Structure formats: structure tokens, C-alpha cells
Amino acid sequence: MTQLTMAKAINEGLRRAMTDDPKVLVMGEDIGKLGGVFRITDGLLDEFGAQRIIDTPLAEAGIMGTAVGLAFRGYRPVVEIQFDGFVYPAFDQIVCQVAKLHYRTRGNVKMPITIRIPWAGGVGAAEHHSESPEAYFVHTSGLRVVAVSNPQDAYVMLRQAIASDDPVVFFEPKRLYHSKGEVDLGVDLADAPPMGLARIAREGSDVTLLAYGAQVPVAIDAATAAEDDGISIEVIDLRSISPVDYRTVAASVRKTGRVVVTHEAAREAGVGAELIASITEKCFNYLEAAPVRVTGHDIPYPPAKLEKHHLPDLDRILDGVDRVLDRPNSLSGVSEL
Numbered sequence: 023m024t025q026l027t028m029a030k031a032i033n034e035g036l037r038r039a040m041t042d043d044p045k046v047l048v049m050g051e052d053i054g055k056l057g058g059v060f061r062i063t064d065g066l067l068d069e070f071g072a073q074r075i076i077d078t079p080l081a082e083a084g085i086m087g088t089a090v091g092l093a094f095r096g097y098r099p100v101v102e103i104q105f106d107g108f109v110y111p112a113f114d115q116i117v118c119q120v121a122k123l124h125y126r127t128r129g130n131v132k133m134p135i136t137i138r139i140p141w142a143g144g145v146g147a148a149e150h151h152s153e154s155p156e157a158y159f160v161h162t163s164g165l166r167v168v169a170v171s172n173p174q175d176a177y178v179m180l181r182q183a184i185a186s187d188d189p190v191v192f193f194e195p196k197r198l199y200h201s202k203g204e205v206d207l208g209v210d211l212a213d214a215p216p217m218g219l220a221r222i223a224r225e226g227s228d229v230t231l232l233a234y235g236a237q238v239p240v241a242i243d244a245a246t247a248a249e250d251d252g253i254s255i256e257v258i259d260l261r262s263i264s265p266v267d268y269r270t271v272a273a274s275v276r277k278t279g280r281v282v283v284t285h286e287a288a289r290e291a292g293v294g295a296e297l298i299a300s301i302t303e304k305c306f307n308y309l310e311a312a313p314v315r316v317t318g319h320d321i322p323y324p325p326a327k328l329e330k331h332h333l334p335d336l337d338r339i340l341d342g343v344d345r346v347l348d349r350p351n352s353l354s355g356v357s358e359l
Contacts, residue, residue, distance in 0.1 A: 023206055029199040031173035032062050032138075034207060035180035036100065040070055043098060046184055049076040049085060050102030050138075059104055060140055060199055082108055086115035086137075090123070093133050098184055100136045107150030109139055113158070120189045121164030133189045136180070141169070142236055142286055144197030144333060146326040152196075153323060154287035159191045160264040160296070167264040168217060169193040171238035173203040175221075175261060182217040190217075195236035220267035222274070226256035229343050230274040232283045232297060234260040237334065241284060244339040253343060263293055271297075272304050279310035282342045284334050289317040316342040 026034065040046045048063060054077040057064030067075040078085050082103060089099040103109045109116075116137065123131045143152035159167045166188050170176040176194065183190035215221070223238060224245050233241040238259045245255035256274050260266060275281055281301055283294040294315040301313060316334045324332050344350070 023204040025202055026173050026177075026205045027200050027202050028170070028173045028176045028194070029060060029062055031177040031203075031205050032180055032194060033064060033066070034205070035177045035184075036063065036066060037069070038207070039100075039181050039184040040066070040074060043184075045096060046098045046100065047074040047076060047092070048100045048102065049078050049089065051078055051080055051085075051104045053077060053102055058102065060196070062138075063102070082110075082112035083115055086112040086120065089135050090115060090119050090133070093135050094131065098134045098136075100138060100184060103137065103139045105147070105151045106139050106141045106153040106155060109137075109153075109155060116159070116165070116189075116191075117162045121162050124188075125164055132187045134184075134187050135189045136183045136186075136192055137190065138180075138192045138194060140196045140199075141193040142195050142197070143323060143329050144195075144236060146329070147196070148326070149323070152329065154285070154318065156191075156193060156263060156285075156287060157292050160293055164189070165264065166190040166217070166262070167193070168262045169195070169235035170261070171195070171198065171223075171233075171235055171259050173201070173205045177205050177207070178209060178211070178214045179217050179261070182211055182214070185211065186217070193235060197236050198239070201239070218262040218265055218267060220261055220270040221259040222256065222270070223259045224255070224257040226254040226278070228254045228278055229256070229280045229282060229346060230271070230278045231255050231257045231339070231343070232260060232271065232281065232294075233257065234263055234285065234293075237284045237286060240334070240336060241339060244336045244343070247336060248340060248343060253347070255343065266297065266300070268300060268304060271301065275301055275305045276308045279308055280346045281309070281313040282316060282339065282346055283313065284316040284339055284342070286318045286333050288320045289315055290320050292317055311346045311348065314342040314346045
């Protein structure tokens with residue numbers, strides 16, 4: 023086991039995938055000599071050359087269109103979208119071509135494309151640099167959508183995504199790039215948990231708290247704080263948000279009878295809404311209270327100085343827990359506005 027930041031774990035995942043398969047290549051803006059704006063691809067150009075670490079023009083639609091052509095020819099392109107808010111020019115290619123070609127050709131054409139997106143807020147970035155667009159892709163049939171929360175998953179799940187014949191949207195929470203954790207660089211993918219399997223990050227018995235990406239550490243902190251009040255929270259790191267591992271989720275909900283979902287994307291028609299609808303269908307007879315969402319607000323992402331008011335923090339999550347337990351609290355009703 024090696025202590026790595028999430029950024030370095032992703033770098034090592036790319037290196038291992040490219041070493042194992044010469045058909046894997048990486049393309050994106052400033053990923054070569056610069057090593058990417060977050061230095062995720064640092065050192066890969068020297069190791070694999072400009073034919074496999076490809077600096078592209080600032081043209082996301084062109085990058086994705088080129089990746090589609092490469093996939094047609096048997097390559098496994100890894101596309102880096104420099105920032106989450108820059109993915110929209112490539113949206114047409116992703117939803118109209120990448121997500122549908124396998125289905126339209128009855129399986130004759132595969133799209134083994136991994137779309138890496140530095141994602142979400144918490145880093146004081148400028149406008150268009152702190153978006154949470156995951157619901158658009160979750161709604162799009164034909165895409166796998168995953169979000170990592172720790173260096174080990176970042177390393178393993180990136181390798182799994184690249185090896186998959188399905189197109190994968192791979193969300194990397196920017197505010198966790200410098201978080202550190204133990205990583206097993208020698209792990210065999212055959213022995214690793216499947217990419218679509220959720221992880222019980224902390225066991226509990228009173229409330230099921232669902233999170234993904236950067237909200238997972240916040241959820242764990244909230245569960246730790248709730249212990250002081252005698253509340254036992256089970257935290258589930260979804261890891262995959264399309265498809266969702268409802269078997270693990272439902273087993274937890276049937277045990278606790280109460281559900282809180284947190285994500286920093288907007289509340290309206292977000293991933294949390296779909297999670298709660300599906301949980302209600304699958305576990306209605308086990309629910310002791312209406313599920314609660316703790317999310318970002320239904321606004322364009324705010325200026326950096328105000329983002330702390332937008333991101334769901336420990337207090338807002340604990341308020342959601344109080345509401346699902348019907349406990350009086352000082353924030354009651356505020357997070358519903």
C-alpha cells in the first residue's frame with residue numbers, strides 16, 4: 023500500500039492502463055507538456071510520447087468527435103474535459119453518438135471511451151469552473167456514470183472504466199484532488215469490487231445517508247458528529263450513479279427505515295430525486311419517514327466568495343437527519359427554501 027493523493031492515484035491509473043494496453047491513449051487541452059491544469063497527466067508525455075498523450079485544440083466537440091472515430095478504429099481513448107463547465111460544447115457528441123452507437127448498431131460498434139471530468143466546487147474557481155452536470159448524463163441511456171471519493175477508488179475505477187467496452191463518464195471531485203489515502207497499486211482488477219458496486223463507508227442503524235464524490239467525506243464527518251447525540255448513521259458511497267447499486271441501498275434502507283440523500287448539484291430533478299423515487303418504490307413498506315434531500319440550491323453556481331453557502335455542509339446534513347428523525351432543530355425549514 024502506498025500513500026497517494028487522489029490526483030496522483032489518477033495519474034498512476036492512467037499510467038497503468040496505458041502500459042497494459044497500447045490501444046489506450048489520452049487526449050485533452052494542455053495535458054502534454056503542462057501535465058494538465060491539475061497536473062493529472064504530469065510525466066505521461068515523456069513516458070508515452072505525443073502519439074498517445076495528445077494535446078488538443080480548445081474545442082471540446084472536436085475532441086469528443088475524434089474520440090468517437092478512434093473508438094471506431096479499435097482504440098480506447100481517454101478524454102480529459104479540462105473543467106466541468108466546458109463539457110457542454112461536447113454534449114451533442116456524448117449524448118447523440120457516444121451513448122447511442124453501440125445500441126444503434128446492435129452491438130457491432132463499441133464505444134470504449136472514458137470521459138474524465140474535473141468536477142464540482144469547493145476550490146474557489148471562476149464562473150463555469152464549478153459545475154455539477156451529472157444529472158444530464160445519468161438521464162442519458164447508454165452511459166455509465168461514476169464519481170470517486172477516495173484515492174483507492176480513483177485508481178481502480180479509472181482502470182476499470184478504461185477497460186470497459188461501455189462509455190464511462192468519470193467524475194473527479196476537484197476539492198479532493200489533494201486528499202490522501204492508501205492505494206494498492208498492485209491490485210488485480212479481477213479482485214477489485216466492480217465499478218457499479220456501492221460501498222458502505224460507515225455502518226449505522228438509525229438513518230441511511232447516501233452520498234457520492236466530494237460529499238462522502240462530509241457525510242462521514244456528519245455521521246461522526248451525530249454519534250454525540252446517540253444517532254447511528256450508515257453512510258453509503260454510491261460510487262456509481264448510473265447504474266445505481268440499489269441492492270446495497272435497499273438493504274440499508276430496510277434496516278434503518280430512514281433516508282437522507284446529499285449532493286452538491288441543484289435539488290430540482292437532481293440525482294437525489296431519482297434515488298428517493300426509486301427507494302420509495304422498492305422500500306415503501308420499510309420507510310418510517312419521508313426521505314430528505316440535502317443539496318445545492320436551485321441557482322447558477324455562485325461566486326467563489328459565496329460557494330460555502332451553496333455547498334451542503336455538515337450542519338445542513340445534520341439538519342436533514344434531524345428532520346427525517348422528526349427531531350427539533352434550529353435550521354428546520356431553512357434548507358427547504
